[in-house]
Every structure is written in structure tokens, then in C-alpha cells.
Amino acid sequence: MPQTHLIERKLRISHNLSLAFYVIFAFLYLFGFGIKLKGVPVGILLGFFSGSYILATGSFQSFLRLWGREIILIVGMIVYMLCVELILGPGITTTSFSIYLFRILFDGILPAHILMMLAKKFRITYRILVEILIAFCVFQFVAAIMMMTFPALKQQFLFSWLELDQGTIMMGETISLFRGFGIAVTYLAWFPYSLALIYSLVLFNNEIRSRYRLFLFFLCILILIAVNARVAFVPLIISIFSYVVLNRNSQAIKSVVFYSILVALLLIGLSYIHFGEETAIRVQFLRSWIFEEGFLSIGSSQGNATLGDLSNYKILSNFNIVDFVFGRGTLLIPEKVDLYTDVGYLQTLFTGGILLLVALLSLFSMLIWKLAKNIEKYQIKAQISKTLKYYPYLFALALLIGHYKLRILEINETTKLLLLLISNFMANSALGPPNTTTKSSFRVAPCGLWDGH
Numbered sequence: 001m002p003q004t005h006l007i008e009r010k011l012r013i014s015h016n017l018s019l020a021f022y023v024i025f026a027f028l029y030l031f032g033f034g035i036k037l038k039g040v041p042v043g044i045l046l047g048f049f050s051g052s053y054i055l056a057t058g059s060f061q062s063f064l065r066l067w068g069r070e071i072i073l074i075v076g077m078i079v080y081m082l083c084v085e086l087i088l089g090p091g092i093t094t095t096s097f098s099i100y101l102f103r104i105l106f107d108g109i110l111p112a113h114i115l116m117m118l119a120k121k122f123r124i125t126y127r128i129l130v131e132i133l134i135a136f137c138v139f140q141f142v143a144a145i146m147m148m149t150f151p152a153l154k155q156q157f158l159f160s161w162l163e164l165d166q167g168t169i170m171m172g173e174t175i176s177l178f179r180g181f182g183i184a185v186t187y188l189a190w191f192p193y194s195l196a197l198i199y200s201l202v203l204f205n206n207e208i209r210s211r212y213r214l215f216l217f218f219l220c221i222l223i224l225i226a227v228n229a230r231v232a233f234v235p236l237i238i239s240i241f242s243y244v245v246l247n248r249n250s251q252a253i254k255s256v257v258f259y260s261i262l263v264a265l266l267l268i269g270l271s272y273i274h275f276g277e278e279t280a281i282r283v284q285f286l287r288s289w290i291f292e293e294g295f296l297s298i299g300s301s302q303g304n305a306t307l308g309d310l311s312n313y314k315i316l317s318n319f320n321i322v323d324f325v326f327g328r329g330t331l332l333i334p335e336k337v338d339l340y341t342d343v344g345y346l347q348t349l350f351t352g353g354i355l356l357l358v359a360l361l362s363l364f365s366m367l368i369w370k371l372a373k374n375i376e377k378y379q380i381k382a383q384i385s386k387t388l389k390y391y392p393y394l395f396a397l398a399l400l401i402g403h404y405k406l407r408i409l410e411i412n413e414t415t416k417l418l419l420l421l422i423s424n425f426m427a428n429s430a431l432g433p434p435n436t437t438t439k440s441s442f443r444v445a446p447c448g449l450w451d452g453h
Helices: 002-031 042-056 060-087 097-122 126-149 151-161 173-178 190-204 211-226 230-247 250-272 277-295 305-310 321-326 344-381 386-405 413-430
Strands: none
Touching: 002 042, 002 097, 002 126, 002 413, 042 060, 042 097, 060 097, 060 344, 097 344, 097 413, 126 151, 126 190, 126 211, 126 413, 190 211, 190 230, 190 386, 190 413, 211 230, 211 250, 230 250, 230 386, 321 344, 344 386, 344 413, 386 413
16 A cells, blocks of 8 residues: 555656646747747747757657648748848848748747647646646736836846847836736737637636636736737637627626626726825826727727728838739838838738738648647547637637737747647547546646636
């Protein structure tokens, strides 16, 4: 008996260490790719580690078999953009789009394949992954609150870990005080966008059964979006609306009404509670930025600045047919004041023309299809919500909307979330049905996370 207990204890320790390694790897993959260690971005380190591991373990053929079509398309786009940049553009620079394309493969797909191998080896089920993602969101919320409470922590992160200089947009007085909180890189767009899509994932599979705990999680996501980028409200709102439509039951409608009332009461309460001068200034800024400059300005006679920018065709007005097809081989940067726009599809057309835009849409369509097919395979083996099969199409819609506003079809927190989900569902669809009695440091049960009322 003592020998049996000793073996069980060793197995438990080994399992917990394996899970901890997966959690750390997944967190760095999702949110730490631009954080620098001794001047080297974490994404590059993970890419080198992943490539070396694939070669060392003889997994290269498996890697090509699973990701071959995507790799061929990425390599084709890289070659195409190198030609455009060298012939029509200024040559190869640090902002060349060919480098961004290479990163989709190097610190996007390569580490995603390793995460798939780890998930298969350590039996990281889909439910465990969702619990890990929930824990990530809660951690980000705590980090954001700490940064807002102690501004020196944020400055330390921006200077030491992201190595930003004083002229960076993140160091501007307005953004430094009111926006950009959490452990991430693309604070002002795709970091909160990814959090909204994580909430959608939780919602679509009913992972948190308690309405009150689900609302607390919703509140965390809502605050993280509010203090980072209002564009992320779009996938959040679409997710909730889609969930109600797909479920078509009174309980779903009651839950949405319940959340709406609570959020309204919270916003009203903030108007009467004084937390200090600095907090009051932040609340006033966010209210003006989100509601007055954001939602309420859409129907106003003055118009909405963001929507106006989306139809800014000035940068394409002097294009000839060659420019439209091949682009000009250079990214638009803020220094080009007369031409600059941050609108994604306009940026892509300016850089690589219609050919690049079609190729990028094809690549991410392939990734969405890969996620959908692996979810379908997994649903046959496991008891998960049927609503989840619609999640990839919500993700596709979010990518289209996101690219209409900013460049999203490259490596960032949102596209890495897509690759992480693909890796986990590929691993789980290759395994047998998940064992719901498996013990881990995250409680896994057939009825989901945080059950109860």
C-alpha cells in the first residue's frame, strides 16, 4: 500500500508539472510574444525552441502533414512580397510585410504544433484548456487593476519588458493614463479582442453554469476591453446576440436581460460613487471615449471618426492598375501623415495589392475551416455543446470586422488564440473520449467549470 501511494504521488506531481509547463508555454505564446528577454522577443525564443524540438524528435513529417497547405501558402506569400518589396518598394526593412508573414509560420504555427504535441501527450482536454483560458483572463484583470493602482508597475513593464521608448504611442500622456493595461503587446486592438473571443468560447459551450459567476467573468472582460480598445466590444456584442439567437430559449434571454440590468446599475452607481480624483478622471474619460465618441456618435450629425476613417480612400486615389494588383511594397506608417491610415484592408492593398489581400483571406479561411473540422470531429467523441460548432464562424466574422478596422491578419493575440484552439482540438480529436474523472490542478467535471448558483 505505501508503495502504491508513493507511485500515485509521483504520478500526480509529474502530471501537475506537465500541466504547469503547458500553462506557462500557452501564456507566453498568447500574450508574451513581444515581451523581450535580454533584448530578444519571447516569440522568437518560442519559435527557435519549437523548430528545434520538431527536428530533434523527428516530427517534421507530421508537422508538414498537418500544416502543409498553410505552409505552402505562407511561403508563396513571402516570396511574392519579397519580389514586390524589392522591385516596387524600398527593399527589405524592419517593417517589411514579408517579415510579418514569416512570423505567422515561425512564432505562430511552429509553437502551435508544439502545443498540440503537449496537449496530446499530457491529455490537455478541451475543458482543461478553457479553464486555463479563464484563469488567464482573471490574471490579466488582476494585472490591469494593479497597473491602474500602481502606475510605476505599468511604466516598468513598458520600459523593461516591452523596451518601448518615450516617443512610442503607448507612452503618450492620454494612453499611458487611461488605456493599455494588462500583460500584452497589442493593447490598443487585438489583446482585448482576444479576451472577447475567449468569453465567447466560454459562453458558447456553457462552461460557467452559474449566472452570477458568469457575470463576474463578463465584468472582468468588459473592464479589460473598456481600458484598452473599444473595438473589442464588437465581437463581444455579436457573441451575446448570436448566443441568444442560436439557443432561442427564455433562459438565454433572461440571462442577457439580467446582465444588461446589472451593467446599467453598475454604470449608474459609478456616477454617484467617488473613488478619488484620479479614478473620477479615468471614469469620465472612459465614459466620453466609449459612449460619446464611440457608440452615440454613430448616429449623430457630426458622424463617427472611426467609421469615417474606414471609408478613407484618399490613399488609393492615385493608384494605377499595377498598384491595385501588386501594391507598392511598403507599409503605411504614422509618419506619412498625408497618406497614413490604420484601416486594415487599405493597409493591405497599399502594401501588396489585391493579390496579397486575397492570399491572406485564403490563409485564415483555411485556418477557420481547420478549426471547424476538428471541432466537428471532437463533438462526435465528446459531450460538448452543439452550439460550439458555430464558434469558428463567429471567429471568422470577428477577423473580417477586425481587418476592416486594423491589420489583424498577422501574428497577434487574436490570431494566436485561433492557432491555440486549432492545436488543442487537433490533439483531442486524435485521442479517445476525454476522461472526465481525470484529476488536475484545474477541476474538470462533465457539467463544466464553476457550477452552482
